[in-house]
Amino acid sequence: AQKVTQAQTEISVVEKEDVTLDCVYETRDTTYYLFWYKQPPSGELVFLIRRNSFDEQNEISGRYSWNFQKSTSSFNFTITASQVVDSAVYFCALSVAPRGSGGYNKLIFGAGTRLAVHP
Amino acid sequence: DTEVTQTPKHLVMGMTNKKSLKCEQHMGHRAMYWYKQKAKKPPELMFVYSYEKLSINESVPSRFSPECPNSSLLNLHLHALQPEDSALYLCASSQDGGLDTEAFFGQGTRLTVV
Numbered sequence: 046a047q048k049v050t051q052a053q054t055e056i057s058v059v060e061k062e063d064v065t066l067d068c069v070y071e072t073r074d075t076t077y078y079l080f081w082y083k084q085p086p087s088g089e090l091v092f093l094i095r096r097n098s099f100d101e102q103n104e105i106s107g108r109y110s111w112n113f114q115k116s117t118s119s120f121n122f123t124i125t126a127s128q129v130v131d132s133a134v135y136f137c138a139l140s141v142a143p144r145g146s147g148g149y150n151k152l153i154f155g156a157g158t159r160l161a162v163h164p
Numbered sequence: 165d166t167e168v169t170q171t172p173k174h175l176v177m178g179m180t181n182k183k184s185l186k187c188e189q190h191m192g193h194r195a196m197y198w199y200k201q202k203a204k205k206p207p208e209l210m211f212v213y214s215y216e217k218l219s220i221n222e223s224v225p226s227r228f229s230p231e232c233p234n235s236s237l238l239n240l241h242l243h244a245l246q247p248e249d250s251a252l253y254l255c256a257s258s259q260d261g262g263l264d265t266e267a268f269f270g271q272g273t274r275l276t277v278v
Contacts, residue, residue, distance in 0.1 A: 076263070077263070078263050078264050080266065082269075087271055088252060088254075088271045088272040088274075089168075089254075089269045089270060089271040089272065090207070090254070090256075090267075090269040091269075092266040092267070092268065095264065095266055097264065136206055136207075140263045140264070141263075142263055143220060146212070146219055146220045147214070147219055148261075148262070148263075149195060149212050149214045149219040149220060149261040149262075150212075150258075150261055150262060150263050150265070151197075151209040151212065151220060151222075152207075152209065152267065154206035154207055154208075155206060156205070156206055157205075157206050
């Protein structure tokens with residue numbers, strides 16, 4: 046089965062707190078890609094990061110960092126010194142190529158974590 | 165230009181109406197997608213077009229009919245919808261539809277079926 050689990054439905058923090066969003070995935074594929082997307086109230090999903098199954102290096106981009114651990118099938122996302130503008134729904138997603146698709150992909154999303162950052 | 169543009173932004177339609185959702189991108193992407201997102205749920209794939217051919221249909225009811233007139237445009241024709249079809253319909257595009265390519269999403273069309 047291919048599945049993404051985001052166990053945290055909603056998180057509420059006060060500005061400047063650090064917050065970690067959890068993501069656990071399941072796949073039998075040896076080559077796969079994981080993504081994080083942000084969905085603000087306006088509706089569009091904004092791409093944040095891509096990680097392939099062979100690259101376990103952690104990544105930092107400004108206040109954002111990601112921790113990928115194949116041993117625990119997790120791809121967690123940390124926001125340091127959170128800001129009100131970080132308030133959004135965050136989705137972790139697994140890219141898969143369904144049988145019969147000719148190799149074209151679809152994203153399987155987790156349920157999402159709604160982050161509310163209060164002033 | 166890294167935008168995916170969807171029109172209209174909001175649509176209210178009756179169960180007997182026929183309407184169309186439109187999506188446009190000018191990034192030279194060769195894969196385009198329709199996702200459906202119910203309130204407080206994640207997006208779910210409906211269709212994938214790659215190089216203007218339908219590659220994936222996730223067993224979507226025939227009252228939803230996709231069309232890809234050219235590599236920049238993607239339409240979703242709606243006919244005889246049900247109230248449970250009310251949702252946010254998101255269009256996306258990616259470079260070539262490969263496993264590693266990130267998708268760029270539009271802001272969506274909020275559809276209400278009455």
